Each structure stands twice: as C-alpha cells, then as structure tokens.
Amino acid sequence: MAADLTPSQSKVVDFPYLPNSTLKVVAGPGSGKTLTLLHKVYHLIESGEIAPNEILILSLTNKAVDNVITRLFDVFEQLNEKHTEEQLREIIGDLEVHTVHGLANRVVIENEGIINIIEENGWRGLMKLVSEDFWKNKRPRMPSTKDFKKLFEQYKNQKTGTKDVVKKLTDIMQNCGVVTNEELIDRASRYLSSDLVSESETMQYTRELKGKIKVVIIDEFQDLYPSLLPLLRRISLGKQLILFGDSNQSIYSFLGSNKEAMRAIEGIHTGQDFHVMHLHDNFRCTPEIMAAATQVIPAKRKEMKDGEIEKVCKDKCGVKPIMENFSNPLDELEFVRDQISQLVCASARLSDIAILTRTNNQMQLIADHLQSYGINSHKLTAQPDWMTDTRIQFLIDLMKVISLSHREESLERKNSMNRPWKSDFSLIVTLGALKGATNQSIQILYNECLRRDTSLWRYISSVPVSDWPTAVTNKRKISNCAIELQKLMNNGEFLYSDDPMHILREICSFAHEMGFQMLQPTSDGDAEQFRQHLEDMYTILKLCLTNRPNDMPLIEWFLHSHFEQSLSYYHQNPVPRAGSRDVLKISTIHSSKGLEFPIVFLMGGLSWFQTFSQFEDNVLYVGMTRAKNLLYLLNTKHPGLDCEPTKRNIMANEKFWRYYNTDLNRATAADSMSAIRRYDCLQRKYGGFSINHRPFSTLSVARNNKLIKLVAYIARK
C-alpha cells in the first residue's frame, strides 16, 4: 500500500473484506481519519472485490459528508496508477456518500413522492388548530413552537388515550406529505425492511440499497444515536460494516445516547467478526494543546496514566494554551479583537484564525462586533442564513399554497379522486399568519371542511362568506386572502413564469398587501437582513431557471429542489458576501467538528462552560483539539484545567512564530520588531483597529450601535 501511511493506518486499509462483519476504527483528533477512510475505499475498489457502487458511506452531518467528497478526488488521484481522469471521476460518481437523513429522504421520496420536513412555520400553523385543553395544565403563557412540538411528540408517543386533536394533526401531516425528521428515519427503515417494495420496478434505489451494497462505512460514529438504529441495522446487516470515529468527540448526546447506539451497532453482526483498531498518531495539535485537552476528559486522563495515550507527532511549540477569564462579555470581545490585531501584525493571516462558540447566537454577536471594527468574518454554518430565515420559508410556503391549490383545482376538474387535500397544510400555515385570524376561526373553518369532506382551499374559495359558520371572525380578511391567492393562481404569468424577478415581486406584493405579521421588520437592520435574504432567494431562483427540466414550470422546480440546490450552491460559493479572500472564521463548536485551524479562540462567553456534565467535557475537548498551533481558552472554567496566567506577549515571541511558519510551510520571516511596529501603526492610525481601512466616522457610529446592543444584551441576562 501507499508508503505515506503510518503502520496503524495501513493495518486498517489492508484489513480484508469480510461480509457479515464489523470493523471499528477508533480515530482520535488529527489522526488522519478521513485519509485512512479514503485509502480504504480506494483499496477495496482496486482489489477488485468491491465495485464502487457497492460502497455506501454514511455520516450524520453535512460537514462530514462534504469533507469526504471534497477530498475524494485528490486522494484518489494521488493513489491512482492506471486509470484515466475520466475513469476516476466515474468511479467517484458511483460511490454513495450521504448523510443518514439524506439517504432516508431519498428512500422515502422514491416510495411516496415529495415530502416536506416540518419547520418552525409548520408547527406554528398546526398550533393554530389545537384548543386550550391541549395544553392541559402545563401551558406556558406564551407557548412557543418549541413547547408545542415537545408536547405534541409527547402525546404521540403515549399510545393510550391519544387525543383527537393529535390524530387530526397527524392526519393532516400524513395527507400533505409533511414529516418530522424522526419520522423520516422511521419511514425509511420501514421501506427498507418491507419485502413488498422489492417487486416494484420504480423502487430501484430502495432495492439497490437492500441488495447491492456490500460495504457500509460510517464516518464519525460518535454522532450516532439510538433512534437511527432501525435504519442502520437494516442497511448494514450482512454487509461489512466499517465504523470510523472517536467516542471522546461525541457531542450530540442531546439527541440520544451514543453509548447505547454503539452497543447496539457493534452487536449487529454477532459472533467473532468484530474487530477494533486504533489510529494512534496525532498530526494536528502541538503537545501543549494535547496535554491540556487530555486534562478535560476523565477517561483520557486514565488512559494517559496507563500509558495508552496517542503519540503527538509534532514538536513542542513553547506556548501553552492561553487562558483568560472576564467578568464582562464585552471585555472578552475586546480582548479577542486586540489579540487578533496582534496576531495579524505578527505572522498570522486572518484566515488562520477561527473563533469557536457554544451557541449560534453568540457566534452572531461576535461576528457583528468584529464587523463593526471592519473585520470581516465568515460563518461556518451548515446552511446559509437565508434558508433558516422563517420569513423566507413563509414566502416559499405561499408559493406552495398557490402551486398545490392550483393543481388541486385542475385535478378536480378532471373529476379524479384525490381525497388527501395536499394544500391543507400550507394553507393553514398561511392563514395562521394572517393578522386577524384567530385560532378559533381557523379551527372552526377546518372542522367544517372535515365535516363536508372538502379541502380547506376549496371551502374558502368557493363557499360564499355568508354561509361560513357565524363563529368565524374576520371573515372578510380570510376570504380576501383567498381571492388574492386565486388571482395569482389564475394568472398564468405567475405560476408558469420564467422570470425569477417577476415571481419574487408578485409573491412579495401579495404578502405585503395581506400584511402578514411575521414579515414586518422590527428594525432597520432586520429589514436589511430580510432584503439580503430575498436576494439570496433570487439567486437560487435564477439558478433553478438554468437547470430545470424542460417540462416543469420554474416555480414547481424551485419548490421541488430549492433545498438541495441552495445547499450545493452554498457549498460551492461559501463566502458570498465578504469581499476579501482573507477572512476570519467563526463557527459553533458543533459545526467545527472535523475541521482544523492554526489558531483557535474558544469563547466561554456568558458562562455556559461552567455547567459541566460529562457530555460538556466532550464539547470542550472537540473545541480544543481543533487548534493546530495556538489555543485561547476564554472564560472556560473546567476542573481539569489549571488556570495559570501566562502573560507573555505572543506577538513578540519570535521562537513561536518561527515554529508557526515552519509548521504551515511558509517562508514568512518572524520579526518581532516589525510586528510591534505594525501594531503600533494600526493603533495610532485608527484609534482602534481596522483591516479594511474604513473611515473613522462610520466606524465609530457602527461601534456605538454595537455597544448599545451589547449593553442591552447584558442587561437582559
């Protein structure tokens, strides 16, 4: 095998293919897990025993999947001896690489057509359909969609005495093809275990998953949790199951116990065919960082005592992780800003630096703060911001209502039986957002529809308002909404339009006329953000125009594929806004898993790191082991870490910067005098710090705004 692998890596790669067996590879941080995985895949194919399309690679997060896919070609090309580039690409194209949910999605779609995953707006809509007694004795004064979801799941799980309301809601979801993520996994595993589907021609993908796959590789096994088990068992039974991961990096325990899941998965193939291997070496972190990280995890400390610790392959850098505590988050931010300016004045580049946080909220706060100094940053989120904007999701729901209702009408004309009214769900979401539509009105209307066995759309669009039940308030508003919807629907220019701008403008002006509460911006910044997200949506609409099938209207294609398209577009153009190439990275610790950065700031912020259960240990451990050379621990109090103030000036530490530049293969000179000079110059010139040379006046205004926000934030706490 290739000479650039370590002995323990080669052992994994050379392990023979055995059906009905399990191989578990324990791979600590920076141990070359992905590289080994890809070598393994290549070896399986080259040995001739396994065809590319007989290999399935699964992971939980998009990031892990992206990581594998982006490195596939490079690694394969390097190993390649006899194939042409084209053949190589074909081999890679044949591999199945998915997130578990992505795979489940494909299976379910193939078996029952388009489905939608319920989101915030969906829950809000359904919430409109339940009466007071649903909340029992425990209703928060202002029930949030989260509360609702939780209670709903609770009702659903207790099989006995399930309320009628719950049945009604699940019926709507069933009929309209709306599922929760948990259900998605559930259904997929049902399709995979059912024997019925194997006969049908159209269920090719499902069938191939069941029959064709010979090797199932699970990347990041520490992310698995029990409710995925039925699906995973189905998929890997009888195959060779290869697991890569590190239980110390298990940070999704809030989804369910990883220990339990692993016990079950390791037991899938009974008998002796279970092997465990370790990748021992760490090529990423400095010994100083690893020593500190090891202190964080009790199990690790024990391993170290027993002499089992993995070998760190880098030399000492001479600088221990820098620990600082602040009583005020603003001080913390200012410290970070100052350190960044020092680092950049020495040998570091902005893009070397990553700031990791516990929460998405905190991430935004830091991004805003640095932005106000003109320091651009790039957020490493799994999804682009606009896709998670509930306002955008609402607009998409509007498009759904129009598209689905339109189809319902044309089907009705052909007199076909289409009992399940597919538009009900989206329409409820839409009506629920109308200002004057009370829960009660919507409930009464919907019950009336159930009684008459008709769709909600048909009812509000064709039954005269005077015939509606008297208890419905704000009839005119609701019917007016129906009339306006109808206008858009009958207007072929809208539904069959090829003009993204036209579509967007129509849908926005409809939303504007209706005065939907949720679209009202609460501030200038809010409005600007919405505008930006609309622009992003426009980009995807335009993209859809270029790649849609010939026989499909643009809107339908967009509704069908916008999620996937946005993700892949985002993946290919990850920094749409920030102008310069050299930007700082900001991420939650969860999203940073699998990545590495020369310099890492771990932000304790408002004290979440003080709450340490053993699972939080892992989060801290993951965060710390992202750092290759320099690690800052801010407000991260942990019993295992002793906080000795290392007050040495990093900027002037030539020895460290020489180490740094060598490690990153850079020819930059480490000259402390000029670093200090640069820093002084920056300080003098801008009174603070600005990379992008923004004029001082706008800078200070932005800074003041930010300060006000921050103070408000602290006061709220």
Added chain:
DNA sequence: CTAGATTGACTTTTT
C-alpha cells in the same frame, strides 16, 4: 396561603 421542594429549560443537528 406560604415556605420549601421539585422540575425543566437553557444549548447543540438532520431535509
């Protein structure tokens, strides 16, 4: 009705 005890939320992701 009130003091004291108990419980749960806070946070992280998946299309």
Added chain:
DNA sequence: GTCAATCTAG
C-alpha cells in the same frame, strides 16, 4: 450551574 415556574405539605 442557574433561574423561574410549578407542585406539595402543613
């Protein structure tokens, strides 16, 4: 770990 809301005993 902390805070707020709810529950229970007297």
